[in-house]
Amino acid sequence: MALFRAPRPGLSSPSVKGDIPAATVSRLPVYLRSLGDLPPSQDTCSSEQLASIAGVNSAQVRKDLSHLGSYGTRGVGYHVADLREQLRHALGLTRGYAVAIIGAGNLGSALSNYAGFGSWGFGVAAIFDNDPARVGELVGGLAVEPLSHLEEIVAERGITIGIIATPAGAAQEVADRLTKAGVRSILNFAPAVIHVTDGVEVRRVDLSTELQILTFHQQR
Amino acid sequence: MALFRAPRPGLSSPSVKGDIPAATVSRLPVYLRSLGDLPPSQDTCSSEQLASIAGVNSAQVRKDLSHLGSYGTRGVGYHVADLREQLRHALGLTRGYAVAIIGAGNLGSALSNYAGFGSWGFGVAAIFDNDPARVGELVGGLAVEPLSHLEEIVAERGITIGIIATPAGAAQEVADRLTKAGVRSILNFAPAVIHVTDGVEVRRVDLSTELQILTFHQQR
């Protein structure tokens, strides 16, 4: 899991020193969102307050933010607007990303209609399905395209993120094709583990796994 | 996060000795699914093979399974059918669970249509929305019910799992009501951190967090 290592020590990305632990990275989006929950009048925010909104320990917040090189002010806290920018920058949210959704079934359609998508610079640039009956249908304002055009369209539209919303059986093949087409970030909603080459990052979102973890605890 | 501690050391649950680490619990569903990917002719399965399907290290598989008290056979491997039963049992999948979905928007509708739901004993027993225009609409074979009936219906139908598919702003209130109605397992799809009392387990599934983690890595 997790391949980090910025190859060139000094040049990786402006102002981020060294690497950021994976556990920290997974909390940064939560902090970023939490800032949005503050009253707009508030300029400054303590680690304690951020922690309570984000649902973590305040020492965790301070340590996490210290990895960004973000400096708060002792005795005061973090400057909200600055911190927001630092987080956006660290997460790479200063540019936009073109996303492809593969699978125009219930889930794929729901995702492409998801409003919160645009707000952080993600844009759905294409939605694919291999069912000819679905091709051409309008979903979330886009016409469904045939899966056979995947490689071509990914290249044309500069798509760098693929969201797999197919049945489990198709997930691996779709991942292979996305990878070959140059996509290096995949979000997999299919209930299957997919295997990819080094340098491609996959994250899995799996309803039945989550439900089963809940039942494990419930049963105690 | 994670509150474990089976109160009575010896009596927690049949054949599970002590507690199972959270990290292990989160992989058990993956192993269970992986067993389904084996050729049906195969009776027995090595940790190596399971590991490669599940995408983890084989020592991990052996250690994880050893927590179940599940005994494989040295020199041979694990008996597939037995292991499947052990996993189902450990995860509490030997009984059914009634689930409520709150929010009948795109996501809620997609979830209630999700076929893979039933296969592990989960049944959608109700779907709620607070938009009067939606109440009565059929979604995944169920009529949408008004949110005001939540408590009553949860009790009547023995619902123990709540899936929050509302906008962020409504999530905390819905969680509070679910909790008061006695639901102790919540799967939260809303982009918000929700706070609950001890003894209630919440798992968060968050599209924008996942996308932002991907962009972090992509940007290196």
Added chain:
DNA sequence: GTATGTGAAGACCTTCACAGCG
């Protein structure tokens, strides 16, 4: 006084490597 930034301690998790058993 107040809140950050961080070394150190401790909990947790993963991986190795091999003893032990079929």
Added chain:
DNA sequence: CGCTGTGAAGGTCTTCACATAC
């Protein structure tokens, strides 16, 4: 001989506690 089960080693992550700075 092959593969499990597991002590021990090595990481990673979290939390504490306090020196440090405003």
